[in-house]
Amino acid sequence: MPNPFRFGTVVAGEDFANREKELDELTRKLKETVRIFLVAPRRYGKTSLIKNALDVLQKEGMVTAYLDLYWANSSKEFLELWGSKIMRGSRSIARKAARFVREFLPRLRPKLSFDQEGDPELWVDISGQLVEQAVEELLDLPERIARAEKKRFVVVLDEFQEILRLGGETLERQLRAAIQNHTNVSYLFAGSKTHMLIDMVSDQRRPFYQIGTLMNLDKIPENEFGPFIREKFLRSGKEISSEALSYMLEVAQNVPHYVQLLSFNLWDHYQSLSHLEKSHLEEALAITLRSQEPAFLALWEGFTSHQRKTLQAVSALNGRLLTAKETILRFGLESASNVARSLTGLCSKGVLRKDPEGYVFEDVLFGHWVEECAGVS
Numbered sequence: 001m002p003n004p005f006r007f008g009t010v011v012a013g014e015d016f017a018n019r020e021k022e023l024d025e026l027t028r029k030l031k032e033t034v035r036i037f038l039v040a041p042r043r044y045g046k047t048s049l050i051k052n053a054l055d056v057l058q059k060e061g062m063v064t065a066y067l068d069l070y071w072a073n074s075s076k077e078f079l080e081l082w083g084s085k086i087m088r089g090s091r092s093i094a095r096k097a098a099r100f101v102r103e104f105l106p107r108l109r110p111k112l113s114f115d116q117e118g119d120p121e122l123w124v125d126i127s128g129q130l131v132e133q134a135v136e137e138l139l140d141l142p143e144r145i146a147r148a149e150k151k152r153f154v155v156v157l158d159e160f161q162e163i164l165r166l167g168g169e170t171l172e173r174q175l176r177a178a179i180q181n182h183t184n185v186s187y188l189f190a191g192s193k194t195h196m197l198i199d200m201v202s203d204q205r206r207p208f209y210q211i212g213t214l215m216n217l218d219k220i221p222e223n224e225f226g227p228f229i230r231e232k233f234l235r236s237g238k239e240i241s242s243e244a245l246s247y248m249l250e251v252a253q254n255v256p257h258y259v260q261l262l263s264f265n266l267w268d269h270y271q272s273l274s275h276l277e278k279s280h281l282e283e284a285l286a287i288t289l290r291s292q293e294p295a296f297l298a299l300w301e302g303f304t305s306h307q308r309k310t311l312q313a314v315s316a317l318n319g320r321l322l323t324a325k326e327t328i329l330r331f332g333l334e335s336a337s338n339v340a341r342s343l344t345g346l347c348s349k350g351v352l353r354k355d356p357e358g359y360v361f362e363d364v365l366f367g368h369w370v371e372e373c374a375g376v377s
Contacts, residue, residue, distance in 0.1 A: 003267050004236045007260035011048045012055065017256060018224045019049050022217060026053045030154050030186045031062075035179070035212030037160075038190040039197050041353060042362055043257030044217050046190055050156055063145065063153045065089035070159050075167030079138055086141045089153065139178035146184035153185045160189040161196035169207060172200075176207040187212070194353075219254045229263055237274060238267065244278045251285060251368070258364045262288065289369050296369045299351075309333055310342040311351070315371040319358030 006015045029036055030053065040046040054064045065085045072078040146153035157163075163172055179187055189212065191197040200208045220228075226245055233240045240248075248266075252258035266284040270276060289296075300308065313322055313331045321327055322343065323336035333339050343359060346352040351366070352359045361367030 001236055003264055004232045005260050005264040005267060007257055007264055010051050012052055016048060016052055018220050018228050019045065022049055023052055027056045030057060030188060033183055033186060035187045036215050037197055037201055037212050038188055038215050038217060039194045040192060040217035041194060042192045043255050044219065045256040046192065046217055047158060049217065050158065050190060057154055061151060063089045063149060063151050066156045068158045069162035072166055075171045078166045083138050083141065135174055136178060139175060142185045143182040155185060156188045156190065158190045159192065161191045161193045173207045176211065180211065220256060222249050222254055225249065225254060225259065229259060238276060239274065240276045241278065244276055244281045247278050248281055253364050255364055289365060289372060292365055292369065296366055306338060307342045307346055310339060310346065311370050314352065314359050315367050319360050322359065
């Protein structure tokens with residue numbers, strides 16, 4: 001029997017873990033003319049939630065487009081990605097390709113290709129410098145398609161905080177100027193760098209100040225996630241003890257990606273067993289950490305000596321009391337100001353994240369590796 005657990009990929013159907021409430025809220029809001037900023041730390045299942053919501057909306061007759069801004073490296077590439085994904089959102093637009101180009105993008109020359117099934121696909125290749133009117137024309141495309149199709153258009157921009165890397169506030173202002181006039185398009189701006197996304201809507205100096213509402217994606221509650229995991233084991237002919245399941249959720253800090261990863265490795269390593277205990281999970285965790293060790297060592301070698309000590313303190317103290325005198329003495333951290341500098345640097349590298357309860361590791365397994373293998377005092 002194949003392994004029933006999935007991680008590191010978008011999941012749907014029976015693999016989509018207990019997000020019914022969030023899925024209902026998101027799809028309900030996107031049916032209206034709204035702008036939502038979806039904030040979720042990495043590996044919380046943000047993209048799976050978004051893709052499942054888009055599937056629901058497509059089945060209800062809406063036009064959708066999904067853009068991941070990590071795929072763009074400049075404002076030019078963003079505009080090309082924007083135009084290509086928006087045009088592909090509507091199958092009927094692709095079938096009327098020639099007329100569409102003349103009517104909707106007279107200043108641009110989109111190109112026509114065919115997918116594996118022989119259906120036409122339009123895509124944008126911007127050469128030379130675009131005049132301002134052509135940029136406006138391109139950014140207005142979702143609204144014009146929505147009106148022509150007489151359907152609501154839902155546009156998702158994932159990892160939206162990358163807009164600053166691509167074009168700075170100029171591109172941010174251009175996009176704001178366009179979408180504020182769109183009455184037939186719903187926008188979802190999603191991101192994993194929570195503080196950057198929150199700053200966009202809360203800082204009155206920023207173009208997207210108060211243009212939309214915030215939606216936080218939290219961890220799946222243990223009383224919902226636990227039964228989901230247990231049922232997946234049972235359907236594959238295995239029973240996981242309550243102690244092992246509780247320990248798994250604790251070790252993975254209830255983050256969906258790591259719960260699924262540990263479940264996958266536990267199931268895979270003990271395929272011949274029908275009953276799994278805590279000791280089996282401990283071995284699966286050890287195997288998982290060993291498999292990640294080359295990557296963790298390479299990451300560790302890139303830190304300063306003080307940053308390493310700070311990480312050890314974060315691991316040992318669960319991210320709390322890091323500037324206390326006792327902590328500074330125990331880990332040789334020199335001073336509170338040095339600790340603050342190291343924490344800032346580690347957060348900017350994406351290694352740590354500041355939560356209300358303290359500093360946490362973005363990669364849960366790296367935190368365990370630091371505690372187990374990096375010599376915490």
